[in-house]
Amino acid sequence: MxxxxxxxxxxxxxxxxxxxxxxxxxxxxxxxxxxxHFTVPEDSTDALYIGIHRLSAWMDAEMETLGTVLAQSSRHSASAALNDLAQLHLEPDAGSAELREMLEHAQAALDYILRELLHVSCRQGTVSAWGLPGRDAFDTHVRWSAARLRDIDATIRFSLKA
Incomplete structure (x- = not known):
């Protein structure tokens, strides 16, 4: 290579x-x-599928770390919203209305989780990074999770604009 x-x-x-x-x-x-660059396809259904695909990839990559951060910071309502997000599913014959509804529900949950995460004090002396990957401090994981949440939120917003 x-x-x-x-x-x-x-x-x-x-x-x-x-x-x-x-x-x-x-x-x-x-x-x-x-x-x-995110180019919104002309067909709104294609854009919705892109949003679903990116949401799925984010969930696979980030949910475990985010869940640990929320648990360590005692953000139980945000943890519950994250668990609800993990339970979302589509039927095989779902149309664009169902795709849009699911993305809107996911966006609302992600917005709530982000608001809660932004209120986490990164300087809490009692919070450690136990259970999180690497040797980084807790505040690094909070910032990482918040940045990734902002990314997926922006992607879903672009998908819903189509």
């Missing part, structure tokens, strides 16, 4: 959350500006 290909793979892995805090690659990516 060429160096350029390795960098592209590294950026794409970090973009979907495969590199959590405390990896050298994560530090490199967090100090880099990566310009991404």
């Amino acid at each position: 060429t160096a350029a290909a390795a960098i592209i793979v590294a950026f794409s892995d970090a973009a979907i959350g495969r590199n959590a805090p405390d990896t050298l690659l994560w530090r490199f990516n967090m100090n880099s500006i990566i310009v991404t």
